[in-house]
Each structure stands twice: as structure tokens, then as C-alpha cells.
Amino acid sequence: MHSLRSNLDRRVSPCSNFWSFACGNWSSNYVDNFQLVEQRYANAMIAVLTSSRLRDPSRLFKQLQDYFTACVAHREEQMQLPRELLSGDGFEWTRATARFRKHGLNGVFFDEMADVAYNDSFSYVVQLKMPVADNNYSPLKPETRLERDLRELREKYGNEDPLLQLWTLSELKREIPQIDWQIYFEELLEREPGQLRVQISDVEYFRKLGELLRESSKTALESYLSDRLAQFVREANLDSTPHNCIHHMSAVLPLGMNHIYDRYVYRTRSEDMRQLQQLFDSLRGTFAKYLEHNRLELSYEQLSYLHAKLAGMQLKLGNLPVNLTSADYSFYNDHYASANFSADSFAQNFWQALRLRSRLQHLALGQPGATLQLKYYYVNDDLFRARNAPYFEHERNTLTVPLVFMQWPFYDHRQHPIFRHSLMGFILGHELNHAFEQEGILFDAAGNEALLGVRIRQKAKFQAALNCAQYSPTASLKERLADFNGLQLAYDTFFGLGHDSHRFEYRPYDFEREFLAPQLFHLNFAQFFCGRLPTAINHDMDDVRVNEAELNLHQFSIDFSCTRHQFDSVGCEMWRAASH
Numbered sequence: 001m002h003s004l005r006s007n008l009d010r011r012v013s014p015c016s017n018f019w020s021f022a023c024g025n026w027s028s029n030y031v032d033n034f035q036l037v038e039q040r041y042a043n044a045m046i047a048v049l050t051s052s053r054l055r056d057p058s059r060l061f062k063q064l065q066d067y068f069t070a071c072v073a074h075r076e077e078q079m080q081l082p083r084e085l086l087s088g089d090g091f092e093w094t095r096a097t098a099r100f101r102k103h104g105l106n107g108v109f110f111d112e113m114a115d116v117a118y119n120d121s122f123s124y125v126v127q128l129k130m131p132v133a134d135n136n137y138s139p140l141k142p143e144t145r146l147e148r149d150l151r152e153l154r155e156k157y158g159n160e161d162p163l164l165q166l167w168t169l170s171e172l173k174r175e176i177p178q179i180d181w182q183i184y185f186e187e188l189l190e191r192e193p194g195q196l197r198v199q200i201s202d203v204e205y206f207r208k209l210g211e212l213l214r215e216s217s218k219t220a221l222e223s224y225l226s227d228r229l230a231q232f233v234r235e236a237n238l239d240s241t242p243h244n245c246i247h248h249m250s251a252v253l254p255l256g257m258n259h260i261y262d263r264y265v266y267r268t269r270s271e272d273m274r275q276l277q278q279l280f281d282s283l284r285g286t287f288a289k290y291l292e293h294n295r296l297e298l299s300y301e302q303l304s305y306l307h308a309k310l311a312g313m314q315l316k317l318g319n320l321p322v323n324l325t326s327a328d329y330s331f332y333n334d335h336y337a338s339a340n341f342s343a344d345s346f347a348q349n350f351w352q353a354l355r356l357r358s359r360l361q362h363l364a365l366g367q368p369g370a371t372l373q374l375k376y377y378y379v380n381d382d383l384f385r386a387r388n389a390p391y392f393e394h395e396r397n398t399l400t401v402p403l404v405f406m407q408w409p410f411y412d413h414r415q416h417p418i419f420r421h422s423l424m425g426f427i428l429g430h431e432l433n434h435a436f437e438q439e440g441i442l443f444d445a446a447g448n449e450a451l452l453g454v455r456i457r458q459k460a461k462f463q464a465a466l467n468c469a470q471y472s473p474t475a476s477l478k479e480r481l482a483d484f485n486g487l488q489l490a491y492d493t494f495f496g497l498g499h500d501s502h503r504f505e506y507r508p509y510d511f512e513r514e515f516l517a518p519q520l521f522h523l524n525f526a527q528f529f530c531g532r533l534p535t536a537i538n539h540d541m542d543d544v545r546v547n548e549a550e551l552n553l554h555q556f557s558i559d560f561s562c563t564r565h566q567f568d569s570v571g572c573e574m575w576r577a578a579s580h
């Protein structure tokens with residue numbers, strides 16, 4: 001309560017700008033609470049990896065220790081580019097692109113990923129698509145002819161409906177003969193590719209790309225590729241402070257780092273998981289009641305689709321395989337068996353780690369049936385910054401809370417329920433609602449894209465809720481929907497669906513004299529977003545998120561006794577029965 005109160009700026013009215021009221025006196029030394037928990041995470045991991053008392057004989061542990069030692073000792077200017085990536089056996093763009101991809105540099109001419117098929121969430125395919133138009137490539141020199149041609153090609157095909165095709169490798173070779181796919185996949189997978197299954201969009205882009213690159217000179221291609229590689233290394237931001245090394249390792253070696261944190265640092269897993277699961281189940285219970293109201297006037301079949309999705313949703317604590325315990329050491333060791341990090345060459349370790357990551361990503365493609373093994377599943381994607389905020393995976397119908405997030409001020413199992421419900425309850429509610437926004441709704445309970453989802457999205461009342469939420473501009477409609485409906489869901493779950501603050505006489509909690517329970521709820525939710533307002537990517541700014549989400553919640557103005565003149569709720573309910 002002391003910390004909550006010290007952030008308040010009482011010169012601002014909660015009714016006119018709630019974020020400023022709740023966060024105006026934010027005086028922490030951190031940019032925001034994420035930076036604080038990241039720092040604690042890093043401190044704990046540094047202590048473990050440099051401990052002289054801890055005796056862990058496993059290969060995995062030694063590998064991480066060596067990687068860390070080399071990382072803190074390296075100097076940025078020593079990060080030369082590996083020569084073998086650029087030259088060697090007669091320069092050829094398909095082979096070079098595959099080699100880049102193998103070392104973590106994706107999206108040079110196209111995006112390639114090993115992922116599950118859109119219509120079968122347990123079946124691995126190679127996904128191919130045009131790279132996003134803005135691939136962060138900002139040449140320091142003026143645009144070359146090749147760069148211009150590539151940009152124009154992306155612009156020309158950028159607005160096309162990305163129709164998905166599922167082909168075998170033979171079909172891909174026949175349909176897009178302009179590109180030598182045999183060479184590409186041989187180099188990428190380091191084996192005869194065999195009968196790969198390929199999910200591809202932007203087919204016409206690929207045909208034109210193949211033609212363009214065939215006509216380009218080797219010099220132009222080579223200089224373009226070496227620029228991209230240099231840019232890639234710059235973006236990896238490999239400075240050698242111990243904290244930066246830990247964050248870098250958490251992103252490129254997620255399995256090992258999470259496993260070590262789980263084993264040596266994280267002490268409250270069972271109690272936390274019990275509480276989280278309870279909280280998650282109660283949120284689902286409230287959402288199920290929303291569905292019973294059937295605000296969108298859905299058919300029985302459509303409602304069953306949504307109920308099945310809700311019931312099948314999984315909660316995961318930490319990005320680790322679910323049913324393995326710390327005792328399953330062989331799995332973890334074998335996983336990194338092909339890596340050979342040393343304590344004295346960071347540059348070599350870095351390229352090896354990226355190579356390892358790509359090899360692990362593509363491993364399943366070579367297994368019989370290329371089937372996903374749920375028991376060993378964890379997220380291992382092409383990131384340079386680890387995921388710290390909880391996230392929802394549509395294909396797995398799973399909500400994951402990263403271990404770094406399980407620290408105060410985000411969470412502590414000893415806190416009063418109102419704090420857990422207003423912060424973690426909101427976070428879980430936000431993620432849960434991603435399953436039901438305009439993109440998430442397309443995935444069924446098993447994580448496959450389904451026609452029933454399209455039908456629900458077409459309903460006039462669903463569209464009306466989307467329009468309503470855009471009464472003011474937003475950087476991302478789906479994030480706004482998740483905020484609106486997530487806060488609503490957390491509030492309804494804690495206070496009850498029929499809750500009307502008008503009708504309730506609150507007595508303050510014994511730890512707090514001034515703020516009543518609903519006010520505390522709003523304040524603690526808002527203070528999750530306190531900080532120095534770093535520029536947001538794919539979200540609105542934090543102050544906008546807080547103010548808009550509260551503006552949508554009609555209880556807010558009652559809880560703070562705002563007059564209609566000060567505060568007029570928008571009330572864009574999507575699932576819950578209307579409040580007015």
C-alpha cells in the first residue's frame with residue numbers, strides 16, 4: 001500500500017486522467033516494472049552461473065557457464081562476420097540465403113519457418129512467405145538498384161490476399177521453377193529434403209523474385225547480402241555487460257536458461273501454480289457465463305465451438321516442456337549435445353547458438369510424419385529479446401506465463417487476493433481474450449483454423465463490437481479488445497457479474513483506510529502500467545491503454561464517483577450482456 005500510494009499524483013482527478021492520477025508520481029529508477037523484474041532475473045542468473053559453491057556436473061550447465069564467461073569477456077569489435085557465410089563454393093544466392101537462415105538471419109528474400117500447418121496444429125510444415133515490407137533494413141548508403149527492385153516487388157505484391165497453399169516439395173518445384181528449392185533445402189537441412197510439406201503464400205511474389213535474382217549480378221547480390229549480415233549483427237545488440245549477456249542468452253538459449261532458473265532460483269512453483277490455475281479457472285468460469293447470455297445470438301453449434309475452445313485452454317507456467325521435471329536431465333543435456341561452446345570465443349559461440357536454434361526448430365521436419373511431440377514442446381523462435389510478458393499461442397490453445405513475470409510487483413503468492421486479481425487476473429484475462437478477438441476466433445479448440453470461427457466473426461454484432469472499440473484510433477485493434485474484455489473479465493470475476501458499486505456499502509480492508517476495494521482494484525491494475533512511457537510497439541502507449549480500458553468499464557465512474565460530465569463510459573461489450 002505504501003508503494004501504491006507513493007505513485008499517486010493527487011493533483012490530477014482520477015476521472016479526467018486515471019493513468020496520471022495512478023502513476024504521476026512514479027519515482028522508481030527503472031523505466032518500468034518490466035525492467036525491474038528483468039534486472040532481478042539477471043542478478044539471480046549471474047549469481048548461479050558464476051557461483052563457486054554450486055556443483056552442477058551436467059554438460060548443459062557447463063555449456064551455459066562457458067557461454068556466459070565468453071560473453072562478458074568479448075569486445076563488440078571482435079564480432080567479425082563468418083567468412084564461410086558469404087563466399088565459398090561459387091557464389092549462388094539460393095545456397096547463401098539458406099546458409100543465412102541456418103544462422104538465424106531470416107527474411108532476406110523471403111521468410112522461412114518450421115511451424116505447424118494451419119489446418120493441422122500437430123503437423124509440421126515449412127512455411128514460406130514474402131518478408132514484411134518493413135524488414136528494419138535501413139541501408140546507410142543510398143538504395144542500390146537491387147534494393148529498389150526488391151522493395152518495388154514487395155510493394156507490388158504486399159496488398160494481395162495471402163492465400164495459403166499446402167504443397168509437397170515436388171509441387172513447389174513444379175509451381176515455382178524460378179527458384180532452386182532442392183539446393184535451398186539441402187543446404188538448410190543438411191540432408192536430402194525428401195517429401196517435405198510446404199505451406200506457402202504470395203506465390204506470384206516468389207516467381208518474380210526468382211526471375212529478378214537470376215538476372216542480378218553476383219557482385220550486386222554479394223554486396224547486398226553482406227550488408228544484411230552486418231545489419232543483423234548490429235541488431236543483435238551484443239554488448240558485454242553481464243545483464244545484457246543474460247538477456248541475450250535467455251532469448252537464444254531459452255530452454256537451458258529457463259531450466260536453470262527453474263531449478264536453482266525459482267522457489268515457489270507449486271504454490272504459484274496452484275493459485276494461478278485457480279485464478280485462470282475462475283476467469284474461465286465467468287467467461288462461460290458470458291457465453292450463456294449469448295449476446296451475439298450464435299447458433300448452438302457456434303456456441304459449442306466457443307465453449308470447447310474455452311474448456312480446452314491450457315495454462316503453462318514457464319516456457320518449458322510441461323511434464324518433464326528437473327530430474328529429466330538427459331532430455332536437457334541431449335538437447336544441447338550438438339553445441340560446443342567455449343569460454344574464450346564469444347563470436348564462435350554466438351553463431352553456434354543460432355545454428356543450434358535453427359537446427360532444433362527444423363528437427364521435427366525430419367521425423368516420421370513430422371508430428372509435434374507435445375511432451376517436449378516449448379517456444380523456440382527467432383528472437384533476440386526474450387519474452388517477458390505472458391503470451392497466448394493459438395495453435396496450442398495455451399497461455400504461457402514466463403517465469404521472469406512471477407516476481408513482485410507483478411506477482412507474489414502472499415499478496416491479498418485483490419492485488420492478484422487486479423494485476424495477474426487482468427493479464428490472464430487479456431491473454432484469454434486473445435483467443436476470442438478477430439484473429440484468435442479463427443482457431444478452434446485444437447488450434448486449427450476453422451470455418452465456424454469465420455462465421456462467428458461475420459456476425460453483425462461481432463462486427464459492431466469491433467467498430468465500437470475503434471471510437472478512438474488505436475495501434476492495434478486486437479490488443480485493445482484484449483484490454484477491454486480482459487479488464488472487464490477480471491473485474492467481473494473478482495466482484496461478481498451482478499456487481500453494482502451503487503448498491504454495495506464497502507468497509508475498507510484492515511490494511512487500508514482510504515481506498516475502497518473497487519478503487520484499489522482499478523489503482524493496482526493501472527499501476528502495472530506505470531513507468532516512463534517507453535514507445536510501445538504493436539500496443540498503444542501505456543497511459544492510453546489504462547485510460548481507454550477504464551473508459552470502457554462502466555463500473556469505473558461509479559467506483560470513483562465521476563460525474564457524467566467528467567467521464568462518459570463507452571461500454572463496448574463484446575461477450576458480456578450489456579451493462580446499460
Ligand SMILES: [Zn+2]
Nearest residue numbers: 430434479482
Ligand atoms: Zn496482447
